[in-house]
Amino acid sequence: MLVLPSVLTLNQASGCLAMLLQGLNGQAQSEVIADASALQQFDSSALAVLLACRRACLASGKTFQVRGLSPRLLQLATLYGVASLLGEPG
Numbered sequence: 001m002l003v004l005p006s007v008l009t010l011n012q013a014s015g016c017l018a019m020l021l022q023g024l025n026g027q028a029q030s031e032v033i034a035d036a037s038a039l040q041q042f043d044s045s046a047l048a049v050l051l052a053c054r055r056a057c058l059a060s061g062k063t064f065q066v067r068g069l070s071p072r073l074l075q076l077a078t079l080y081g082v083a084s085l086l087g088e089p090g
Helices: 010-025 044-059 071-079
Strands: 031-035 063-067
Touching: 010 044, 031 044, 044 063, 044 071
Parallel strands: 031 063
Antiparallel strands: none
């Protein structure tokens, strides 16, 4: 399981993405789950990081799902039209 930090804004996005992709490379499971329950402070960069992880998973033949999306992050994902790509209803 990939775990997102409590803060994920533009300032942390590239470092967080690098960390998550490294974690993704170490996973043998065909289903990758990202835990977003710790996210408290975020902007649209959090969605960009999650979508980049999804692309990397799909490119390596894995599925990707996000769990623990806060209502605010789910609302932002819905606003951008990407909620269904993250594996959460919306």
